[in-house]
Amino acid sequence: MKLIILDRDGVINQDSDAYIKSLDEWIPLPGSIDAIARLSKAGWTVAVATNQSGIGRGYYDEATLQAMHDRLRQLVAEQGGKVDLIRYCPHAPDAGCDCRKPLPGLFRQIADDLGQPLDGVPTVGDSLRDLEAGCAVGCTPYLVRTGKGANAEHKTLPAGTRVFDDLAAVVDHLLEA
Numbered sequence: 747m748k749l750i751i752l753d754r755d756g757v758i759n760q761d762s763d764a765y766i767k768s769l770d771e772w773i774p775l776p777g778s779i780d781a782i783a784r785l786s787k788a789g790w791t792v793a794v795a796t797n798q799s800g801i802g803r804g805y806y807d808e809a810t811l812q813a814m815h816d817r818l819r820q821l822v823a824e825q826g827g828k829v830d831l832i833r834y835c836p837h838a839p840d841a842g843c844d845c846r847k848p849l850p851g852l853f854r855q856i857a858d859d860l861g862q863p864l865d866g867v868p869t870v871g872d873s874l875r876d877l878e879a880g881c882a883v884g885c886t887p888y889l890v891r892t893g894k895g896a897n898a899e900h901k902t903l904p905a906g907t908r909v910f911d912d913l914a915a916v917v918d919h920l921l922e923a
């Protein structure tokens with residue numbers, strides 16, 4: 747199975763330090779929807795692993811989050827692709843859960859859901875914690891410069907991290923191989 751695991755905010759859609767609190771604030775980044783559709787049409791299984799502490803903090807609710815994910819799925823479907831799986835951590839940092847990145851709980855959920863080990867599976871994030879979570883379960887890390895990625899690029903990244911301008915550039919790379 748060709749599988750990829752994507753971070754959401756700052757990779758698929760614009761991010762904000764004030765959180766993405768409504769459907770109106772959920773704005774796809776240029777080229778991201780097309781990139782997901784291109785992967786999907788090339789036979790890749792596309793999963794999303796996202797921290798959504800704004801729920802635990804009371805900034806928005808699960809129904810609002812679902813509306814954002816319905817919009818994502820709709821836009822990708824309009825391009826002939828599919829988002830196969832979305833797993834999110836709704837917890838606030840002090841909840842002590844095992845699914846808030848950089849912990850790998852979301853990735854383990856995806857592996858269990860798909861019955862697929864994650865060794866070598868590419869994961870794309872804009873924050874160090876995204877990459878740390880994926881690397882903890884054997885993923886191959888890709889950092890994008892969108893969202894918080896331009897800042898993260900100057901941190902100490904997991905060994906082997908490849909850096910690209912955006913998701914579209916990562917997908918160009920993966921599909922040329």
Ligand SMILES: O=P(O)(O)OC[C@@H](O)[C@H]1O[C@@H](OP(=O)(O)O)[C@@H](O)[C@@H](O)[C@@H]1O
Pocket residue numbers: 753754755756761762763764765766795796797798799800839847873
């Ligand atoms: O990048 P992903 O994982 O898809 O989602 C990140 C968001 O849930 C939010 O995560 C928050 O981090 P804290 O949860 O407050 O540490 C902040 O970084 C916000 O700016 C950001 O919108």
Ligand SMILES: [Mg+2]
Pocket residue numbers: 753754755756757761871872873876893
């Ligand atoms: Mg992010």
Ligand SMILES: [Zn+2]
Pocket residue numbers: 834835836837843844845846
């Ligand atoms: Zn959690």
